[in-house]
Structure formats: structure tokens, C-alpha cells
Amino acid sequence: MTKIIPQPGIMEIAPYQGGASHVEGMTNVVKLSSNENPFGPSEAAKEAFRKAAYELHRYPSTDHADLRAAIGEVHGLDPERIVCGVGSDEIISFLCQSYAGPGDEVIHTEHGFAMYRISTLANGATPVEVRERERVTDVDAILAACNENTRLVFIANPNNPTGTMVGEADLARLAANLPERALLVIDGAYGEYVEGYDSGASLVEARENVVMTRTFSKLYGLGGLRVGWGYGPQHVVDVLNRVRGPFNLSHAALVTAEAAVRDTDWAAKCRDDNTRMRAWLAEALAGYGVASDTSTGNFILARFADRAEAEACDAHLQSEGLIVRRVAGYNLPHCLRITVGDEPSCRRVAHAIGQFMGRAR
């Protein structure tokens, strides 16, 4: 028996399950399992990435000043309070590393994003799961679960995999009523899909206990590049910058993300297309008797009668070369999460679900 053992909590981590991308023996599969932008990144971003090939021998910027300035300009934020990470996953990790350790509690919700629990356990802190109300974040339940050991409260708004969100008044009420030592983290991975929503930026600016995380992996189509960022009060950003490695982001990642955020036309096109196809897909599924909550993200959570029906539908979709996401790991065994693809993909997945439902019921 080895005496070499990891820190407490680490062996409790159930490794993250990514969305599948292959079906055995199938070509021409459509991947709708990871909430990727079906159109990919903007041409300007791809051009910036190609140019970065000529700078591969150079160490990257350590302060990310150009990318922070671009984000600040486009989103109307103070660049001094932005911190960039290897995906927003790294910002989540920095927050747990900085604010939660053994004896501390970190709150996430019943159908919350898996990385909150993983990063909490990786730092020896205790994850606390709070129930939702019919797949919607319940601010009162979160406040009731808080105590003097609560250090972080993670909510994704819009939430993944439910697609639902809570309003700004609810977020403000949550922030205002947290215990003194707790920090609210608003994960805005899907915030850009919601027109007129600032993903919590104004709440960050109004308070000392709110941080927002954002990503280039979804609307900007750069999941493979790994760039995310956080926006927080100066005291939090100063802390995160101490734990952040000086060269956490490559030059290629920095310049590509900068070009992506500045291409606001591409972002708007992708968002509008998502809005249109999301409504179409939800309506098509409803027509086949498959319910879903009104989604605010780039995916739909399709609800089936039970786990067996969801799994049988998933098996049928796979046989048709369509890959969606099982979400039993998110306490939703009777659901499948379907990314809103381009129009042909949406038509294919709707058609296959229609076939399945015609046979199943």
C-alpha cells in the first residue's frame, strides 16, 4: 500500500465528462454535445491565429494588456479589473484556490456546472449542493444554505445544462444578503446570447463581493483555444493575478481572442442565428411531444418521460449520426441537452427525434 497519497478531497473528484465527438463506425456525424458555435470563429480571429505562427519563438505577454483593453472597449468595462485565464475554467480554479480550503464551503446548485464541484474538491474545500426550483436557480434556497463557512457561491446565468436564468433583481438580492466572507461568482459563459443582459457586470461594479466569469469558448467559437476571463472588484483581481501563472495564455490565444472580441458583427450574426434556430428547434420538439424550458443559451434541454426514454432516444440519435449530451451527471437523467447547431443540423436532429417519438408512443 503506497504512502504517497494526494491532498484531501482529490480522490472524491469524479473526472469531468466531455461531450462525445465520435460514434463507432459512423462518418458524417453532427456533434451537438458541447455547446460549440456551429459556425466557428470569425475570419479575423482565424487570420490572427495564422499570423501568430510567426511569433511562436517569443514568450507571450504576461499582463494581457492588449486583450484586456479590447474586452474593456467592446463590453464597456474597466480593463484593470479584468483577469484572463485558460478558459473560464481556470478563473473558476483560481477563485477556489484563492478563497476556499479545508473547512470552507462552496455552494453550487443542483444542476450546476461540474467544474464548480471539481475545483472545490481540488482545493480541499466542501461542495454544498443547493436544490433548484423546477430547474431554475433558487436564490432563497441558496441564502438558506449559507453559513459562516461559506466562501464562494457559484451560479451560471444562463445556467448550463438547464438553459434557464434568473433576473438581475434576484442576482442583486443574492449578492446583498450573502454572509460577509462569501463571494458570489456569476458564470456568464452564455451571457452574450441574451440580448440586453450584461452578465452581471454592473453588479460587479456596484459591489465588493461579486465576480463575473466569461468565455471565448461559446459565442466566439474558440473552445479549442482555451481563453476565458473574469471581471471583479480590484481586491479580488489582485488576488487572482498572484495565483495566475505569468504565461498562462499563449501569444496565439491572446491575439486570436482579441480579434474575436473586436469582430462584433460576427458575434451578432452568430447570436441572432442561435436565437432563430433555438426557437425553431424548441417548437419542433414540442410538436413531437418533447418539452423544454425556454432556453436562454445556445442549447435546449429536452425532457423525456423518464431515463429509459431519454437513453433510448439518445441511442436512436447516435444511430443517425447525431451526438447530443446525456446529463444524468447533472441530476437530469430524463433529459438530453442538445446544442443549437446550424439549420441543417437542427433539422436533422428534430427529424430524428420525431421519428423516435412516433415509434416510442
Ligand SMILES: *Cc1c(COP(=O)(O)O)cnc(C)c1O
Ligand atoms: C462551457 C462553460 C464554461 C466555459 O468553460 P471554458 O473553460 O471557458 O471553455 C464555463 N461555465 C459554464 C457553465 C459552461 O457551460
